[in-house]
Amino acid sequence: MEASRTMRVVESRLLTYKRTWRFGVTTSFVNPFLFLLSMGVGLGSIVDKSTTSASTLHGVDYLTFLAPGLLAATAMQVAAGEATYPVLASVKWNPVYRGMLATPLSVGDLVAGQVTWIGIRLLQATTVFLVVMGLFGAIESPLALAAVPAATLTGLAIAAPICAYSASIERDTGLSTVLRFGIIPMFLFSGTFFPISQLPTALQWIAYFTPLWHGVDLCRSLSLGTAELLPSIGHVVYLSTWFVVGTWLAAKAFAKRLIL
Amino acid sequence: MPERAGRPNLIEARGLTKRFGSFTAVDNVDFDVAAGEAFGFLGPNGAGKSSTMRMIGCVSPVTEGKLLVLGRDPAVHGAEIRARLGVVPQEDNLDNELTVFENLLVYGRYFDLPRSVLKPRIDELLDFVQLGDRRDDRTEPLSGGMKRRLTIARSLINEPELLLLDEPTTGLDPQARHVLWDRLYRLKQQGVTLVLTTHYMDEAEQLCDRLVVMDKARIVAEGSPRELIERYSTREVVELRFPAGTQESVAYRLDGIATRTEVLPDRVLLYTDDADATVAAVHRRAVVPENIVERRSTLEDVFLRLTGRSLVD
Numbered sequence: 001m002e003a004s005r006t007m008r009v010v011e012s013r014l015l016t017y018k019r020t021w022r023f024g025v026t027t028s029f030v031n032p033f034l035f036l037l038s039m040g041v042g043l044g045s046i047v048d049k050s051t052t053s054a055s056t057l058h059g060v061d062y063l064t065f066l067a068p069g070l071l072a073a074t075a076m077q078v079a080a081g082e083a084t085y086p087v088l089a090s091v092k093w094n095p096v097y098r099g100m101l102a103t104p105l106s107v108g109d110l111v112a113g114q115v116t117w118i119g120i121r122l123l124q125a126t127t128v129f130l131v132v133m134g135l136f137g138a139i140e141s142p143l144a145l146a147a148v149p150a151a152t153l154t155g156l157a158i159a160a161p162i163c164a165y166s167a168s169i170e171r172d173t174g175l176s177t178v179l180r181f182g183i184i185p186m187f188l189f190s191g192t193f194f195p196i197s198q199l200p201t202a203l204q205w206i207a208y209f210t211p212l213w214h215g216v217d218l219c220r221s222l223s224l225g226t227a228e229l230l231p232s233i234g235h236v237v238y239l240s241t242w243f244v245v246g247t248w249l250a251a252k253a254f255a256k257r258l259i260l
Numbered sequence: 261m262p263e264r265a266g267r268p269n270l271i272e273a274r275g276l277t278k279r280f281g282s283f284t285a286v287d288n289v290d291f292d293v294a295a296g297e298a299f300g301f302l303g304p305n306g307a308g309k310s311s312t313m314r315m316i317g318c319v320s321p322v323t324e325g326k327l328l329v330l331g332r333d334p335a336v337h338g339a340e341i342r343a344r345l346g347v348v349p350q351e352d353n354l355d356n357e358l359t360v361f362e363n364l365l366v367y368g369r370y371f372d373l374p375r376s377v378l379k380p381r382i383d384e385l386l387d388f389v390q391l392g393d394r395r396d397d398r399t400e401p402l403s404g405g406m407k408r409r410l411t412i413a414r415s416l417i418n419e420p421e422l423l424l425l426d427e428p429t430t431g432l433d434p435q436a437r438h439v440l441w442d443r444l445y446r447l448k449q450q451g452v453t454l455v456l457t458t459h460y461m462d463e464a465e466q467l468c469d470r471l472v473v474m475d476k477a478r479i480v481a482e483g484s485p486r487e488l489i490e491r492y493s494t495r496e497v498v499e500l501r502f503p504a505g506t507q508e509s510v511a512y513r514l515d516g517i518a519t520r521t522e523v524l525p526d527r528v529l530l531y532t533d534d535a536d537a538t539v540a541a542v543h544r545r546a547v548v549p550e551n552i553v554e555r556r557s558t559l560e561d562v563f564l565r566l567t568g569r570s571l572v573d
Contacts, residue, residue, distance in 0.1 A: 004372065012366040016357045099353035099414075101319050103370035104339040260280070260320050 005105050009113020010120065012100075017121075028125040032074060032132040039193070040066045040136065056195055058224055060140065067138035068147055068223035069192035071129050072215035075155035078125045080183045082118045083162035084175040091167050091257050101258055110258075111251045115160060122155040123148065133223070141225025150222060150236075154215025157239040158183075160246025167253040186212040191220075211242045267294040268331075270422050270453050271316060275325035278311045285311040287477035288325065295421075298454040302464045302559060303474035304569070309457035310350055312474075313426045316455065318342050330422065343371060346420030350427045350457075352407050354414070356400040360391060363399055364414055371418040378417070385413040389443060405436030412443060423447065425456040429463060441466055461559035473559075475567045485559055492565045493557040494519050496535035500528045500542065500549040510547050517541050522564060531561070 017024065044062030057065040090097045100110055126148045133139050162178060169175070189203065190196070190212035196204050207213045218235040221227035271293040278286040286308040293299040301309040314320035315327060318334040318341050327334060329341050354363050361382060368378040386392045389409035394402065402410065408428065415423060428444070429437040444467055448454055458464050464471050465485045473481040473488070481488055498518070502510060511523050518530035518538055528549075532538040535554035542552070563569075 005370075008369050008372070011369055012355070015362055015366055016355065019357065094356045095351065095353045096355045098319075098349065098351075099355075099367070100370060102317060102342060102345070102347040102349065103367065103418075104343045104372070105370055106339060258319075260314065 002109065005109040006112040006116055009100065009105065009110055010117045012096075013113070013117040014120075024121075025124075025128070028074075028078070028128045029132065032070065032129045035070055036063065036067055036132065036136050036138065039070075040138065056197070058220075058226065060224060063136060064138045064140060064224070065220070066193065067133045067136065068144070068219040069216045071126060071133065071147055071151050071223075072154045072212060072219045073187050073190075073192045074129055075122050075126050075151040075215065076158050076183065076186065076212050078122055079118060079155035079159035080162060080179065082121055083159040084166050084178060085172065087114065087163050087166035088169065088172060088175060091254075092170075097254070097258055107255045107258060108251060111163070111247060111254050114163060115156065115247055115250070118159045118163075119152060119156055122152040122159075126151040126155075139223055141223065143225050143227055144223040147219040147222045150218045151215060153236065153239045153243065154211060154219070157211040157215070157242035157246065160243050160250055162246075164246060164249035164253040167250065167257050186210050191216045211239055214238050267296060269293065269328075270295050270330055271299075271455070272328045273312075273325065274327075276312070276315065276322060276327050277324035278308070278315060278320065279323045284477050286315070289472075289474075289477075289479045291472055291479065291482070293422075293453065293455055295453055296451055298448050298456070298467050298469045300455075300464045300468035300471035301457040301474055302459070302461065302468075302471050302563070303457075304459055307474040308477040309474055310426055313424055313455070313457055317345060317347050317424050343418065344421050346415035346418065346423040348408075348411050348415045348423070348425040348428055350430065352411055354399050354407060354410060356398075359396050359398055360386065360402070360410055361395045363410065364417055367414050368417040373418065381417065382413075385416055388416075388446075389413045390439070403436075405432050405439065408432060408436070408440060409443065412440070416447075420452070422453045422455065425454065427457055427459070429458075429460065437463075461563070464559055471559075473563060473566060475563075475569075480566045481562065488559060488562045489557045491562075493561040494531040495533045495557060496531075496538075497555050497557050497561060498530040498532060498535050498538050498542070499551075499553040499555065500530065500547075501526070501551040501553075502528070502549050510549075513545055513547055514542070517545070520565075529561070529564075531557070 040063035044066065047062040097110060101107065130144065130148055165178065166175065189199065190207050190210045196207040196213060199207060214235040218232060221232065269292045273289060273291050276286060276289050277284065289312065301312060303309050311320065315322050315334065316329055318329065318338040321335065330344055332341050334341055355366065358366065364382045364385065365375070365378055368382070383392070386395055389412055391406060391410055391413065394406065399407070399410065429440050432440065441463070444454060448467070454467065456467065468485060470484050472479045481492065483491065507523070507528065511528060514521055514528065514530065518532045520531040522529040522531070530538050539552060539554060
């Protein structure tokens with residue numbers, strides 16, 4: 001694996017993305033805007049009337065509570081989008097990876113490039129999201145700037161193992177399984193919309209294991225300015241472990257699929 | 261091989277073997293390819309040609325035996341070797357989302373070539389494969405023949421010393437095949453070493469200086485197309501076609517009429533050095549086929565002789 005070769009893979013993905021970047025940037029701006037408007041402002045106006053909300057929502061209004069959670073969840077969505085169909089397509093329907101491996105690029109370069117590209121997409125989407133949060137006045141602390149890399153790491157922790165899976169399946173029905181049984185449940189039950197203390201104990205424990213909960217908790221504590229050193233390090237280590245193990249699995253899966 | 265004297269071998273394989281689990285795709289094959297030569301692997305589907313090509317292309321690890329490509333071991337120097345190869349795979353893997361130009365640009369970048377070098381080179385290559393007017397079009401809607409030509413242009417982007425072509429014209433119509441052959445012939449004249457696989461005997465005859473015939477994972481014969489025909493067949497062939505069901509009853513009356521007789525399900529082949537004389541002899545024996553064709557021996561006949569089967573089923 002060489003840095004310059006990794007960047008060649010990123011370049012090629014960028015060239016493909018250039019064709020649709022306007023659409024990509026627009027959705028990464030419009031989606032958070034609509035979500036924060038409907039859930040944060042609309043639903044929030046009801047939630048904030050509840051007498052118990054102040055204690056469960058860390059003493060802030062619902063919009064301010066929700067926004068950093070949605071930041072992490074959006075990173076997950078972008079990660080899932082980039083790590084599913086584009087990866088399966090590149091091994092199967094339009095097997096560009098095979099063409100790449102006939103050049104000096106190695107499987108390691110390919111995986112590193114693919115993951116780096118997803119990281120760049122995540123940085124872009126989460127930066128736009130943070131700007132929208134600022135426009136809504138949903139940021140409490142300058143530490144929120146660190147929520148961009150935190151959310152990007154969350155996305156990478158989820159994208160890497162999905163890349164491994166996408167590279168090893170034959171049909172795209174497997175991808176809808178990932179969305180249905182992985183991404184959507186995590187989106188709903190990992191603390192994005194309400195604190196997981198509201199869940200039954202058993203489900204709380206499941207939530208603790210999801211990478212998204214760690215991402216949500218980290219982003220939220222940064223945005224609210226309540227972040228403490230040790231728990232934050234714990235989140236980063238946990239998410240990094242997912243990322244590193246996932247990337248290793250992806251390298252295994254790519255090699256198994258592409259090196260016959 | 262006197263005509264190869266003095267030229268270095270770009271590929272050397274000894275006892276080369278590829279196994280997938282218990283299945284042996286390539287079984288203990290030996291061959292050399294010298295610089296400047298056009299070398300072919302001829303054989304039916306499943307003979308082990310593509311597996312051999314992938315090992316040469318350093319994208320498939322050798323299971324057993326020795327392989328040197330450009331003097332180096334693919335297991336150790338894969339990336340360095342691939343930097344000097346051009347590869348036209350059996351299955352197109354152009355990026356359908358990119359334009360013709362972008363496909364070549366991106367590919368050239370994989371070889372770490374600067375854009376300033378690539379831009380003029382791409383335009384030259386597009387002219388060479390007659391796709392200059394499609395430069396800025398999307399790749400997806402191109403015809404099969406155009407995509408193959410673009411893939412050939414792509415394989416030349418790093419000015420390779422050795423060009424590997426896996427079934428370069430399979431699936432193309434006759435006209436597109438001839439355009440492609442013409443381009444490959446020009447490359448050969450420019451001194452590019454070509455290694456190709458094919459199950460078309462006319463392709464092998466047109467392009468290859470030397471070839472090996474592969475069957476069931478092994479090499480069964482080696483030589484120039486002409487040598488192989490001389491060694492394993494006669495100069496000419498007479499093909500007799502009989503009305504359905506009557507062939508068996510007349511075949512015995514052709515005994516001894518030719519050097520060798522091959523009874524196929526749909527016709528009888530008479531191998532001879534003088535087709536006219538053989539046809540005359542057929543008439544003298546009062547055998548009346550529906551149709552008689554006299555032709556030159558081809559590699560197809562060599563293959564039939566060596567394996568008892570046709571190349572294309």
